[in-house]
Amino acid sequence: MPYKVFSSLQSITKRLKTSNFVRNVAMVGGGIAAGQAIALAFMPFLTRLYGPESFGIAAAFAAIVNIITPISTMGYANAIVMPESDRDAAAVARLSILCGLIIAPLSLILVHVGKPWLAVWTGMEKAPQMLYLIPLTLVIGAFLSVTNQSAIRASLFKAKARAYVESKLFTDTSKLIGGIIAPSELLLILLTIIGQFTNFLMQMLRVPRTGVLKISNWFGTDGVRNAAIEQRDFAIYRMPQSVLNAASLGLPTILLTSLFSASSAGQYSVAVLVLGAPVMLLGSSVGEVFYPKITRAITAKSPSAYKLLFKVSAILFAVGLIPFGTMMIFGEYLFSIIFGQEWVVAGNYSQWLSIWLLSNLVTGASVATLPALGLQRFLLIREVFSVILRATALYVGFKFFESDVIAIALFSIVGFLLSLSIVYVAFRHLFKNSKDWKLIYDNESI
Incomplete structure (x- = not known):
């Protein structure tokens, strides 16, 4: 039994070394x-x-x-x-x-x-x-x-x-x-x-x-x-979706500056910059290589497209859980030690932001899948709701609790739920399509 496990691991390692996808991800990721x-x-x-x-x-x-x-x-x-x-x-x-x-x-x-x-x-x-x-x-x-x-x-x-x-x-x-x-x-x-x-x-x-x-x-x-x-879909759906996504992400900085102070916005920006490192590292590198790969798989109506999305999403979650889990527990302490005592508020923010950013990391693979599935319209509608819900979360935190920390906490929870909505839609459509493609593939093979 141990020999079989070892042999299986060796086989997986060999395939990873010779995989163009893994090589490209490593290159971009590096x-x-x-x-x-x-x-x-x-x-x-x-x-x-x-x-x-x-x-x-x-x-x-x-x-x-x-x-x-x-x-x-x-x-x-x-x-x-x-x-x-x-x-x-x-x-x-x-x-x-x-x-x-x-x-x-x-x-x-x-x-x-x-x-x-x-x-x-x-x-x-x-x-x-x-x-x-x-x-x-x-x-x-x-x-x-x-x-x-x-x-x-x-x-x-x-x-x-x-x-x-x-x-x-x-x-x-x-x-x-x-x-x-x-x-x-x-x-x-x-x-x-x-x-x-x-x-x-x-x-x-x-x-x-x-x-x-x-x-x-x-x-x-x-x-x-x-x-x-x-390519009008990119102008009709992708551009507004990107604008709305940037608006929803930029809302805390703008509102913290205008309603509280530039100092509060600075605390938030540093927290996002530090926590965004794993998201940018893994999300961008995997996304840039995964996007054309999943697009080709969906265009070719390959039944393996669903498994590809599941595999990449699972890897992103497993790897992202380490840094974000650490920040959820020790964020306040780590920020004060590394960046100075005046940045302790940023550490406070980071404990809540980690929940949202971990889900955002995993969602990256699903987002890359949606254009090839013709779901640009869903992304646009989702971003409209995203801006409204995130603005509402921040408003509740500022207006009723008068606390920037509570506002960021509510903002992060809303972000987490919105990320889950994208994952659900991507897997639901891809799973349905994969079953249809498999039927076509089996009939053609016959």
Whole structure:
């Protein structure tokens, strides 16, 4: 019996070593792990140089940008992996860049008109001019989105991972040096924007300039109209869904800044940054490799698609339970020791946020499955309810309990329940489809 178990383990290990999927996940995961390791290594120094208020203002600015960033490409950048031919994919890339170049000037007008309100929401009443950086951020974000999705399409995971690591190292080193010389929220914002541009630049220096990755193919109008029509689901459903998702995630930062203080928002942003490391490491690396793999399986109507989703989700839960379980129990103590006594509130937040972020990690595989199943509409509807329910949870915490900790607790519980809804829908549809596909497969075999 022990021999059989050992032999089985050896067989599994051998298959994992030779699996392209596992290799690609490890490659992307290694890059993201290195990037997150850099961020976490610098964080104890940065939190002592800048303080909660500076982090809060920078986080509120980032929340506003993240909410409107999906609009910059109208969601079309995510569709670059969908077309079968590089020619059609290049048309989608052109469409994405064109949207970005149109949206950025429009955002400049909106920033100018809405500056008084945006300044209050982001805590920038003393320096509202910083808000004029938003259009620049959107342009850089559009190019970076196209680059990322084009690299994923071409399976250039190594180049993508290296670019990410280099940009993180450059950004955090610059923040450390700047914090020693003249720390400020403006510096944090500027260096974050420069870091995005560095990511784009480093990535383009490492990929072959052919097909979708040839920059000259990103400009013009050839095939743009057809691409907009063929991939319209991404604009109709994916873009609003991404905006609403970013809005629901950014609500705590914005509301903590406007209703309590920028310092409270800073505590939250650091907690999410630290806890988000496992989510970004595993969720992004698995998602980027899993998305095209599950898409091909569903498109080919493979009966194994259901088992693939179950296997990946189970692995994500098992691995994520270790870091998040630790934070649920010791979060307050660990934050005060690692980041300083003034960050004990962030530790308090982390104990509740761990519940939501663990479920969010597991949900990543299911989210990647829904577009191929034609369930973009469900994602959009779900995000509408997500914003409403999360805003309600925060309002109840602020208004009736007058406690930021209770508000974050309610926000996290709602997030956990919303994550379960996605997992349920993905497995339900895929299980039903898998049974139908198996019947077709068996009949064809006969």
